[in-house]
Amino acid sequence: MNSTTTYRELLMSRLAELDGRLHRIESELDEEHSKDWEEAAVEHEGDEVLQQLGQSGQEEIARIRAALQRLRDGTYGECVRCGDQISAERLKTLPETPLCKDCAAAV
Template sequence: MKTSAHYRKILMDRLAELDGRLHQIEGELDEPHSKDWDDNAIEREGDEVLEQLGQSGQEEIARIRAALQRIRDGSYGECVRCGEAIAPERLETLPDTPLCRDCAASI
């Protein structure tokens, strides 16, 4: 089984990637819009997509921070719902997951 340090590195790398991406999104959203009506409508549609991507990124950051807290607490890899061990294959795929496969499937 991989150590919590292995998952901590994966989570920290992903956190850094998301941080950079969110700063880029914020920069694009802060750019002035065109005065042309057609261009402005297209830009606003693009802004809506960027805002949704930003929201998704913020939600993932919250899950990563919670996983990092579980590492600090020594409970990482245990399902927060049933207390059973989360399969290493699941943690490799979803390192921020708080739930085992069975509990996640029951939601």
């Protein structure tokens, strides 16, 4: 199996995981809240956390989709800022990253 296939599988696996997580978050946010004021306040705080997790998940999904597009375009592994190759170690850790470590550090 070549590295492109490996990265595609990693990205698709993470995409499926995030999709499942976002559906669970959505379900929890749709649940009816308690009529008790104190419990409702705690539930509201929990909802805010869930909404933030959902937002973070959506942002990661966007990065993964962009990485999958770079795979299709044949530019995956090239830094979108400077054009240098992104190290295999960095791609293994952050397969959706569009930036090499030097450009990421400059952000």
